[in-house]
Amino acid sequence: AQSVSQHNHHVILSEAASLELGCNYSYGGTVNLFWYVQYPGQHLQLLLKYFSGDPLVKGIKGFEAEFIKSKFSFNLRKPSVQWSDTAEYFCAVNKNYGGATNKLIFGTGTLLAVQP
């Protein structure tokens, strides 16, 4: 079945540590890729997105992600995390039907806890 996989369910880091969260998808063809963040008690906010072009995309708050087509991956990275990055992170995929659909398929999420 077509799906989005996030391999890390819980990640605990100390402040200033580097972060990499994995995301793999199983759709063929052209896709649009997203990372959303959900801070405790809040709604989902867009962190970054990839549609086309440079496979290394930069988002808000120092986050970046790299699209590797051959690996069907879109991993999220941050060189140095802060306590305020404590949140749940969701990878999501939109299958590009020429804009005919806006459906997102979400991964199960990664809960990141950053210890001060």
Place this chain on the structure above:
Amino acid sequence: EAQVTQNPRYLITVTGKKLTVTCSQNMNHEYMSWYRQDPGLGLRQIYYSMNVEVTDKGDVPEGYKVSRKEKRNFPLILESPSPNQTSLYFCATSGTGRRGEQYFGPGTRLTVT
């Protein structure tokens, strides 16, 4: 200010008592969608709407109904709620050409006892 609003934000109800969760957006977006979020399962789509009077089932539609009579509103209806519908619900919207990028409402935490 671009907004997606949901009401109520919190609701505790009993099995079988019909309820409606409202969703409203001010961005003139065509696409609206409902998701439920459960621990370990991420977000799963319940229903979506491509435009007024156009709705379709998502991945977990059982036990839910929707309607889209106006472009800005997309209410979620639980005719006879059951405890397995206890969840966190999010409404989301997207406009033409957004390629799936969605804007989320603040969420509605529903508990069915």
